Amino acid sequence: MTEFFKQPLEAKKVYSMEPGNLEGYGQHFVVSENQKLDWADMFYIMLRPSDSRNLRFWPSNPPSFRDSIEMYSFEAAKLVSCLLRFVAMDMGVEPESLLQRFGGQPQSMRMTYYPPCKQAEKAVGLSPHTDATGLTLLLQANGVQGLQIRKDGKWVAINALDGAFIVNVGDILEILSNGRYKSIEHRAVVHPTMERMSAAVFHQPCKDATVGPLPELVKRDGEALYGLIGYMDFIARFFAAKLDGRDHLESLKS
Numbered sequence: 447m448t449e450f451f452k453q454p455l456e457a458k459k460v461y462s463m464e465p466g467n468l469e470g471y472g473q474h475f476v477v478s479e480n481q482k483l484d485w486a487d488m489f490y491i492m493l494r495p496s497d498s499r500n501l502r503f504w505p506s507n508p509p510s511f512r513d514s515i516e517m518y519s520f521e522a523a524k525l526v527s528c529l530l531r532f533v534a535m536d537m538g539v540e541p542e543s544l545l546q547r548f549g550g551q552p553q554s555m556r557m558t559y560y561p562p563c564k565q566a567e568k569a570v571g572l573s574p575h576t577d578a579t580g581l582t583l584l585l586q587a588n589g590v591q592g593l594q595i596r597k598d599g600k601w602v603a604i605n606a607l608d609g610a611f612i613v614n615v616g617d618i619l620e621i622l623s624n625g626r627y628k629s630i631e632h633r634a635v636v637h638p639t640m641e642r643m644s645a646a647v648f649h650q651p652c653k654d655a656t657v658g659p660l661p662e663l664v665k666r667d668g669e670a671l672y673g674l675i676g677y678m679d680f681i682a683r684f685f686a687a688k689l690d691g692r693d694h695l696e697s698l699k700s
């Protein structure tokens with residue numbers, strides 16, 4: 447990842463995003479021509495299932511990139527399967543019940559490079575958002591801190607352990623768990639003199655999945671806190687909400 451971002455712009459532009467598609471090199475969360483852009487370069491690819499991969503966006507330089515990503519993707523999927531089993535057990539439902547909702551374990555990855563910014567307090571590295579996923583494994587790749595989460599209305603800085611994953615609960619797990627696990631709003635700030643890099647691996651339902659609280663939880667709770675929605679409709683709402691925090695999620699509440 448470091449070597450990819452270090453290349454001259456021209457080399458990275460070979461992988462530029464195309465209209466209507468998030469894959470490739472560029473900026474995400476662009477909703478209007480008047481907004482300030484995030485102080486970051488992003489690179490997004492689909493990893494799983496393997497037939498969702500578009501190798502046109504997989505850099506051939508550095509030469510080890512593809513093999514490294516393949517291995518990373520496999521291990522991340524394995525870890526997330528374990529975590530989803532633990533979460534299911536924690537909620538007192540069948541251990542496989544959550545995992546079943548992520549059939550084929552769709553997975554994608556956003557690598558983000560935040561250049562240093564002299565006026566760091568005036569720039570936003572990554573705008574506040576929740577992840578539209580089940581679970582996200584986030585790795586802060588070069589030891590520079592910058593992630594913040596919104597807790598009780600206040601931004602709290604996260605001090606990540608070196609080499610450890612930060613596990614973020616996403617919108618879909620909040621819905622499936624009927625609100626037991628809350629999707630965390632987060633953002634990234636930038637540093638005045640140091641660059642920062644992060645890699646987020648997202649685990650989401652398949653495109654044609656319908657998402658709603660697990661029936662066994664609804665039965666126990668006596669009500670479903672969220673209505674049923676197709677995953678692609680959910681994604682459309684996610685982007686239409688223009689990153690207004692958790693609005694897209696709150697609007698699903700019945």
Ligand SMILES: O=C(O)CCC(=O)C(=O)O
Binds near residue numbers: 572586593
């Ligand atoms: O850079 C970070 O720490 C946050 C990245 C993130 O939230 C994302 O890629 O969705």
Ligand SMILES: [Fe+2]
Binds near residue numbers: 632
């Ligand atoms: Fe995120």
